[in-house]
Amino acid sequence: MATRTNTTDNAIRRVNLLVTTRKGMWALTSDVARRSWKLAGPHFLGHIVHHAVRDPRDGRTLLVAARTGHLGPTIFRSTNEGRSWQEAVRPPAFAPGSGRSVDHTFWLTPGHVSEPGVWYAGTSPQGLFRSADAGATWDGVAGFNAHPQRQAWCGGDQDGTPDGGKLHSVLVDPRDPLHLYIGLSSGGVFESIDGGADWRPLNRGIRADFLPDPDAEYGHDPHCVRLHPSVPDRLYQQNHCGIYRLDRPAERWVDIGVTMPKSVGAIGFPVVLHPQDPDILWVFPMDGTSAWPRVPPRGRPAVYRSVNGGRSWQRHATGLPVAQAWWTVKRQAMTVDAREPAGVYFGTTSGEVWGSRDEGRTWRCLARHLPHVYAVEAA
C-alpha cells in the first residue's frame, strides 16, 4: 500500500491509489515513473466501501468507511498499511431521539493540520460527524445535525440521490480550522466559520432546474465541491446543473460550464483540481439529457481540462475507448496525485481504473475487472 512513510526518494515518488468499490477495497501502487502499476487486495471483500482516505498529517493512518448489504455502517482504521484493522469503537450514529439512522458513511475528510487526530465524516442521510481520536469514536456535529433548518435544507426522501441523500465534500480551510464547507445532495453548499456550530447556505448563482424558484437559497445539488489547497479562497463545484467557480469573499458562484461544448454539456459527478495551479481543473462529463443516463455522451468517454479557471476547456480522450463505452465516473472516483506533472486518475462503474501521468492528456487503463468503483484517492 502507500509508501509515504518510507523515506527513500523513490518510495516517496511512487503513487498509491486507494480504490474502493461496491465489494471491497484495492490498492494500486506505481513505480517511480508511474508506468508500471501493481494491484494489491482485496481488503474487506464483500463490503460496500464508500471511501478510504490516508491521513496526510501522519502519513500512516488509514480510515475506511464500510458496510455490507445487510450489516450497518462502520469505520475501520489501520496504521500499518492495512496489515491489521481496528473497527471504530463508536461509529457515526445519530443522537438518540433524532428519528434518523445512518445508512452509510459516505465521505471522510482529515481535519486541519493543527488538529491531529481530528476527522470529519459525511453520511447518508445527510449528517456530519467528527472524531477527535483518529476515527476511534465519532460524535455528531450538533450545529448541523440538530440545526433548526436542517430538515428544510436537506428535504425529504424524494430529494435525495437514488441511494439516499448525502453529505459530502467536507472541506477544511487550511488557514483556519474553524472555517468549513460541506455539500449536501440535495441541499446545496453550506459554510461554517465557527467550527460547525452554525451554518449558512452558499448557493447564489447556482442553477437548480428542478426547483420552482430559480433563485432558491438552498435545495441545490452539488455533486462534488473542491477547495484549492494552496489558494483556499478558490472553490469549484460540479453540480447537477453545471460547473461553477467561486472566489471568496465573493458570494455568487460563476457558471464556468457555459463554456463547455453544447453537444457535451456540463453535467457530471467529479471535479478535481491541480495540486499547485488553482486555474487547472478536470471534469468528466456525463450525459444529462432526457432520461439522464449519466454515461459518457454518445458512449465516447473524455476528460475535459481547463487551464484558465474554466474560461475554456480542452477535450482529452487519447487512450480512452473511442466508442461504445457506457460507464459512469462517480463523484469520489476521480483524483490527482502530487507529482509534477500531475497524475490524474479515475475509476468506473464497470470496474476499471484509468490513469494519466501527463495532466490528463493521455490515458491508460491501470486495472480492470474490479467491482463497481465508488472512490479513488491518491494517498
Added chain:
Amino acid sequence: MAKASAEAAAVVRVRIPSPLRSYTGGAEELLVATPVLAPEHPPSLLSVLAAVEARHHGLRFRIVDELGRLRPHIKVFVGNELAADLGVPVPTGSEVMIVAALSGG
C-alpha cells in the same frame, strides 16, 4: 431489586451468521445468560442482544440501528418465529437465529 442468580438466568443459544463472526472470534454459536427478574417475564430479545454486545462489542450496531430497529436486511428468529421487533420474549432454552439476507447482486 432481586439479584440475578444462576437460577434466575435465561440461557439461550444464539446462532451467528458468517458476516458477524469477525466479532465472535469465528464462533458460530454463543450461549448467552440473561438475568430473569420474574419467572413470568422472560428476557426480551433486546436483553439477549445486550448480553451479546457486552461480550462482543460492535456486533449490535451492525444489525440494530441507533433508533433500536433491526436493520432492513436482518432477520431474527426466536425458535421458529420471526421476531417482529426487539421486544419479543426469549424464554430460557430458546434458540435465537440471526439471519443476514444478502441484497442485490
